[in-house]
Amino acid sequence: MRIERVKGTRDFLPDEMRKRRRVESKLREIAERWGYEEISTPTFELAELFTIKSGEAILEEMYEFRDRSGRHLALRPELTAPVIRLYVNELKMSPKPTKVYYFGNCFRYEEPQRARYREFWQFGAEIIGSDRPEAEAEIIALAYSIIKELNIEAELHLGHVGLIREILRGAGVSDAMMSRVMRLIDKGARDELMELMQSMGIDGDALMHIIDLRGEAAIEEARHITAHSESLEHLEQLQQLLEYYGVGYDLNLGIARGLDYYTGMVFEIYESGDKLGAQRQICGGGTYRLAALFGGDDTPSTGFAFGFDRLTEVYCMDENEPKRVIVVPVKNEPEVLQAAIRITSRLRAHFNTYLDVMHRSMSDQLAYANAIHASYAVIVGKRELGEGKVTLRDLETGEQHKITLAECIAHLKREI
RNA sequence: GCCGGAGUGUGGUAGAGGUAUCCCUUGGGACUGUGGAUCCCAAGACCUGGGUUCGAAUCCCAGCUCCGGCCCCA
Numbered sequence: 001m002r003i004e005r006v007k008g009t010r011d012f013l014p015d016e017m018r019k020r021r022r023v024e025s026k027l028r029e030i031a032e033r034w035g036y037e038e039i040s041t042p043t044f045e046l047a048e049l050f051t052i053k054s055g056e057a058i059l060e061e062m063y064e065f066r067d068r069s070g071r072h073l074a075l076r077p078e079l080t081a082p083v084i085r086l087y088v089n090e091l092k093m094s095p096k097p098t099k100v101y102y103f104g105n106c107f108r109y110e111e112p113q114r115a116r117y118r119e120f121w122q123f124g125a126e127i128i129g130s131d132r133p134e135a136e137a138e139i140i141a142l143a144y145s146i147i148k149e150l151n152i153e154a155e156l157h158l159g160h161v162g163l164i165r166e167i168l169r170g171a172g173v174s175d176a177m178m179s180r181v182m183r184l185i186d187k188g189a190r191d192e193l194m195e196l197m198q199s200m201g202i203d204g205d206a207l208m209h210i211i212d213l214r215g216e217a218a219i220e221e222a223r224h225i226t227a228h229s230e231s232l233e234h235l236e237q238l239q240q241l242l243e244y245y246g247v248g249y250d251l252n253l254g255i256a257r258g259l260d261y262y263t264g265m266v267f268e269i270y271e272s273g274d275k276l277g278a279q280r281q282i283c284g285g286g287t288y289r290l291a292a293l294f295g296g297d298d299t300p301s302t303g304f305a306f307g308f309d310r311l312t313e314v315y316c317m318d319e320n321e322p323k324r325v326i327v328v329p330v331k332n333e334p335e336v337l338q339a340a341i342r343i344t345s346r347l348r349a350h351f352n353t354y355l356d357v358m359h360r361s362m363s364d365q366l367a368y369a370n371a372i373h374a375s376y377a378v379i380v381g382k383r384e385l386g387e388g389k390v391t392l393r394d395l396e397t398g399e400q401h402k403i404t405l406a407e408c409i410a411h412l413k414r415e416i
Numbered sequence: 417g418c419c420g421g422a423g424u425g426u427g428g429u430a431g432a433g434g435u436a437u438c439c440c441u442u443g444g445g446a447c448u449g450u451g452g453a454u455c456c457c458a459a460g461a462c463c464u465g466g467g468u469u470c471g472a473a474u475c476c477c478a479g480c481u482c483c484g485g486c487c488c489c490a
Binding site: 116330361367395 | 489
């Protein structure tokens with residue numbers, strides 16, 4: 001009986017894995033250069049960790065289960081909650097701000113579609129212990145820099161939930177109603193939103209206006225509505241800093257994020273092409289306060305998470321397969337094989353090197369070399385051994401020379 | 417959870433009621449010191465389960481999976 005792969009999961013073949021590893025190492029390298037350190041958390045956690053953050057409804061889309069002793073567990077559907085839990089449990093004493101990055105697989109029980117899978121990978125970074133504009137600017141600049149270094153065409157949308165909340169509060173929206181209103185803004189449910197505002201006896205037009213406006217016009221309007229706003233000042237500082245960083249973005253106060261723990265800026269990055277179909281968002285981030293929910297001090301954080309799979313789908317790799325060398329013993333005789341293994345070992349100190357393990361004839365070995373797209377063959381036979389040399393054959397041009405192993409290695413080092 | 421479309425060797429395909437075509441892939445052999453060659457041998461598929469029929473890859477139903485979309489999200 002044939003066992004099928006589970007719905008919404010993927011196998012990765014060598015070509016794809018090479019690409020994924022390449023993107024992964026770039027992400028790591030960039031984060032390290034910005035001074036972030038890697039952390040890693042378990043693949044499963046107490047289900048509570050996620051319901052506290054996102055509400056009971058998330059149970060519907062999690063892989064959740066009971067273990068043998070009755071613990072209610074879940075495969076992690078995202079990494080922010082585990083990272084903040086880790087911080088509360090292990091990193092509270094670290095100097096602030098604490099800068100970490102992470103990379104790991106997540107699981108969600110949802111209908112798979114283009115660029116959406118049941119097992120997917122996230123790469124993210126967090127600054128824990130600051131919600132200053134400087135920290136927010138750095139996080140946005142880091143995400144922006146990742147996009148730039150990967151050569152991805154994308155647009156960055158920036159909003160500020162703190163400001164929106166202040167405006168709503170100023171207009172008379174009660175704290176009790178706040179999350180409902182925010183959720184509607186997030187969904188872009190205009191009619192519902194207007195209805196709700198009306199039912200509270202609030203004029204929704206001004207709010208709509210602000211949500212719809214883009215760029216400087218939105219700021220102007222906000223200045224108009226709120227006499228003195230801390231959030232507005234904060235946002236303006238952030239904009240100034242982003243300018244210093246050279247980050248390009250669209251201001252869009254309609255980005256809300258329905259969840260209550262977001263407090264400051266929020267941003268999203270969308271791929272500009274149409275390689276991702278309906279799933280264009282490749283990154284989401286913002287400033288939030290989660291630590292207190294998990295039993296820590298009320299520590300602000302700011303961070304982002306990239307959809308790693310989407311990133312790799314959009315990333316164009318400029319290089320091909322690695323260059324391979326194949327050592328070809330001419331005959332399956334002890335002294336030839338001995339020499340071939342010795343030579344292979346020497347070559348493996350430097351190059352991706354193959355040696356026959358099928359007891360094949362020379363011509364079959366060369367046919368195999370061709371099938372795996374090897375670039376060079378090092379032919380070892382009695383004639384070569386007698387002279388203390390090997391034959392190096394360039395499999396692309398067909399040229400070959402009888403040279404010493406040292407010369408061969410030197411030559412390959414120049415070419416590969 | 418919902419709405420479309422699709423499932424034939426690893427992959428690409430032909431087949432519209434009579435047990436599967438071609439490309440191909442893999443292994444072996446011929447050859448025995450030079451490779452995308454040739455020849456020979458072998459192996460490799462109708463998504464699953466029901467139904468209709470003398471007979472189903474083909475028609476019908478259900479399920480599963482994939483692709484795309486809605487909701488939501490990364």
